[in-house]
Amino acid sequence: MKRILVGIKRVVDYNVRIRVKPDNTGVVTDGVKLSINPFDEIALEEALRLKERGAADEVVVVSIGPADVQAQLRTALAMGADRALLVATDAPVEPLDAAKLLLKLVEREQPFLVLLGKQAIDDDNNQTGQMLAALWDRPQATFASKVEIAGDALRVTREVDAGLETVEVDLPAVVTTDLRLNEPRYVKLPEIIKAKKKPLETLDPAALGVAPRERVKALRYEAPAVRSRGVRVKDVAELVAQLESRGLI
Amino acid sequence: MNKVLLIAEHDGRHLNPATAKTVSCAAALGDVEITIAVFGRDLAAVGAEAAALAGATRVQLFDDAGFAPPLAAVLAPAIAAQAPQYTHVFAPSTTFGKDLLPRVAALLDVPAVSDIMAVESPRRFRRPIYAGNAILTVEVADAPMVVGTVRTASFDAAPATGSAAVEAMGVSAPAVAHSRVVSQAEAQQGRPDLQTARRVVSGGRALGSAEKFQLVQQLADVLGAAVGASRAAVDAGFASSDLQVGQTGKIIAPELYIALGFSGASQHLTGIKDARTIVAINKDGEAPIFESADIGLVGDIFELVPQLQAALQSRASR
Numbered sequence A: 001m002k003r004i005l006v007g008i009k010r011v012v013d014y015n016v017r018i019r020v021k022p023d024n025t026g027v028v029t030d031g032v033k034l035s036i037n038p039f040d041e042i043a044l045e046e047a048l049r050l051k052e053r054g055a056a057d058e059v060v061v062v063s064i065g066p067a068d069v070q071a072q073l074r075t076a077l078a079m080g081a082d083r084a085l086l087v088a089t090d091a092p093v094e095p096l097d098a099a100k101l102l103l104k105l106v107e108r109e110q111p112f113l114v115l116l117g118k119q120a121i122d123d124d125n126n127q128t129g130q131m132l133a134a135l136w137d138r139p140q141a142t143f144a145s146k147v148e149i150a151g152d153a154l155r156v157t158r159e160v161d162a163g164l165e166t167v168e169v170d171l172p173a174v175v176t177t178d179l180r181l182n183e184p185r186y187v188k189l190p191e192i193i194k195a196k197k198k199p200l201e202t203l204d205p206a207a208l209g210v211a212p213r214e215r216v217k218a219l220r221y222e223a224p225a226v227r228s229r230g231v232r233v234k235d236v237a238e239l240v241a242q243l244e245s246r247g248l249i
Numbered sequence B: 001m002n003k004v005l006l007i008a009e010h011d012g013r014h015l016n017p018a019t020a021k022t023v024s025c026a027a028a029l030g031d032v033e034i035t036i037a038v039f040g041r042d043l044a045a046v047g048a049e050a051a052a053l054a055g056a057t058r059v060q061l062f063d064d065a066g067f068a069p070p071l072a073a074v075l076a077p078a079i080a081a082q083a084p085q086y087t088h089v090f091a092p093s094t095t096f097g098k099d100l101l102p103r104v105a106a107l108l109d110v111p112a113v114s115d116i117m118a119v120e121s122p123r124r125f126r127r128p129i130y131a132g133n134a135i136l137t138v139e140v141a142d143a144p145m146v147v148g149t150v151r152t153a154s155f156d157a158a159p160a161t162g163s164a165a166v167e168a169m170g171v172s173a174p175a176v177a178h179s180r181v182v183s184q185a186e187a188q189q190g191r192p193d194l195q196t197a198r199r200v201v202s203g204g205r206a207l208g209s210a211e212k213f214q215l216v217q218q219l220a221d222v223l224g225a226a227v228g229a230s231r232a233a234v235d236a237g238f239a240s241s242d243l244q245v246g247q248t249g250k251i252i253a254p255e256l257y258i259a260l261g262f263s264g265a266s267q268h269l270t271g272i273k274d275a276r277t278i279v280a281i282n283k284d285g286e287a288p289i290f291e292s293a294d295i296g297l298v299g300d301i302f303e304l305v306p307q308l309q310a311a312l313q314s315r316a317s318r
């Protein structure tokens, strides 16, 4: 069975205006729209396309989070994933422990490819894929904007600071997705109904032999500094005068 | 005493300016010894640039063909082997550093701190989360050492006034057969680099096409500025991906940022928070970009930008 494992993290939807709690203990998440991390949606879309092209037989999605992350996993199943795994925990899980849990699932599921988002838009850590690849002792191809199967290897175009880089990695491997890899499909209503019958297995982190712990303490959340109010100019002449008076030209 | 192993970024010829900024972050730890590790091939020139960075205690050259071009899977075990002698391992939060350091951290079984924007104490840092909509203070509590990437836009470059000793390490690259670089990105020639430019002119979706995006380039040429873009402009093919500024693109801190036809999404704004002066031109006076602009001008970019260009040119020839 040629299997792809895809990570799905639930995050505050990217359209939500983030507010820091008045007591500085976190950001407001009550009553706020929660969605699949956009990069993970891209990872799932890529896995589905690889399956549709015949490069994979099965797409398994996995999430680590509270029991109600089931909702996002059902969405992933409706998009086309074959089955879902939920590692249920209410405690926040740091990237290192997420990677350790994913490694356990990799050992169980034996995927030839693990596709993860390059970062989650809540913590913006950009770590889990690289950590999993290290623990698994397999290649990593991060920030992917194009993925092609080349025999037993994968040819990946990466978005790096200087432009585009192409790497070839032997399989199995970990790939993390960038925004321009693809545009995820929309879920159709009949698929949502069908997805209710797809298998979703709940797992306990302890049973997987990993006890997530807090290594990095979150001490205080603050709103970012706001820029002081700017000026409006009425035309280009005024703009040039402003730039001149500030010594910018 | 804090002992920092700082991983230099370079292109084989020159040190990337991100390294000098990372040195400033390391120096902010106080009571510190900074070892700059340079991995690659034929490192004399790059090593000399690293040795000149004020604050560096020593430079170590890891010269082996296996380290060039750099692959995280090759560098990470070599760095992890050195790390136990240090209290901190730092790299810039560029695509190079982000790719590499989490792999190092996992090999050491320690967490990593991404995008350090301020040092509160040797184990306490501030970092942006939620696309910069919140700032989190973290403490590395339960780990033998700190591994972190540095948000370089938050730090000034260490000046090139130092003269650290350079040591050749004679360490060979771990044999890794499973990963190969097929082709490397070619840095764009002839235009200032987006990450270090003092001035940046940037174009949003409003530009409408790759052809019309030249408006941005022309204004940039007049100002000797680098060119940037929004995700929307890159996705639409108006500009190349290395020009994207924001949460998932580049984080920059120019003296002058001119935003042409941007709505002002927070995912974009987080990339320009540290710009000294932001100028916005947008035809919609209600666009959120104006809340973040130091100088705002309401109007059509296709009328105003040629006017601005002409005004700047005539001023230059005065």
Ligand SMILES: Cc1cc2nc3c(=O)[nH]c(=O)nc-3n(C[C@H](O)[C@H](O)[C@H](O)COP(=O)(O)OP(=O)(O)OC[C@H]3O[C@@H](n4cnc5c(N)ncnc54)[C@H](O)[C@@H]3O)c2cc1C
Pocket (backbone or CB within 6 Å): A014, A038, A039, A121, B203, B204, B205, B206, B229, B230, B231, B232, B233, B244, B245, B246, B247, B248, B249, B250, B260, B261, B262, B263, B264, B265, B266, B267, B268, B281, B282, B283, B284, B287, B299, B300, B301, B302
């Ligand atoms: C996970 C994720 C990550 C993201 N990362 C980034 C990132 O790193 N960087 C980034 O930029 N975005 C990012 N985005 C996208 C971001 O949310 C916005 O969609 C994007 O920044 C909008 O780009 P824009 O301002 O160019 O376009 P729009 O939002 O479409 O704004 C265009 C503006 O141009 C104005 N306009 C139109 N015509 C004219 C004219 N002729 N003259 C003057 N003004 C005109 C309009 O009034 C409008 O305000 C990300 C999104 C997600 C979900």
